[in-house]
Amino acid sequence: MPNRKLVAGNWKMNGLAASAAMLEELVAAHPTPACDILICPPATLIAALAGGAVPIGGQDCHWAVSGAHTGDISAEMLADAGATAVILGHSERRADHGETDVTVAKKTHAAWRAGLLAIVCVGETEAQRDANETLDVVGRQLGASVPDGATAANLAIAYEPVWAIGTGRTPSLEEIAQVHDFLRAELVKRFGKETGSGIRLLYGGSVKPGNAAEIFTVGNVDGALVGGASLTAKDFGGIIAAA
């Protein structure tokens, strides 16, 4: 089991140049956190925010190194701008941009090619949970979105139930445990005990300062992927303090 949790913030399409102040406030309040931290701002802010005390990541990348792909950004460009990680296959990208497990796997391979940590997201919709398909869905996404070659250093998985994102609703601790235990077993089966046990499993979906501590008590929860509560130093700091 990984010994330090990772608390990653996904700013989504939020943040302007003035958001640098949030990171300064965060570092001042938490100079020596007990967990690893990552902030994934919009691409426009990566170069400006990278290089400081808080590691910076991207929210997506193209699988090609370069070329005629208007509006896209390669993994190499993220690394060149100072990013050390990238979120891939977030449900908002899957829903809004038609990303599939196949494209997510190609992007994961690209992230590794550029030396980035890939944070690959999986998670069921509410209808899939109601139909008792959760483990089937996340198992299928995990298997097809992650290419061969994963290590504890180049991959983290984020379990994000789609219905819990931005809604204030979360699964019960037992439900989180069931999915994380399943994902752990799948990783061990595929990549072996040492690698499979070392890959961090993050929970995401309405993580707040008020519920983070109890979520972090769940076995096989090695951190969090935080959306809304990563936008202020107070809320994100509260989650860091709980880790």
Ligand SMILES: O=C[C@H](O)COP(=O)(O)O
């Ligand atoms: O990537 C982060 C997740 O989508 C969670 O978002 P949320 O914390 O606003 O629910």
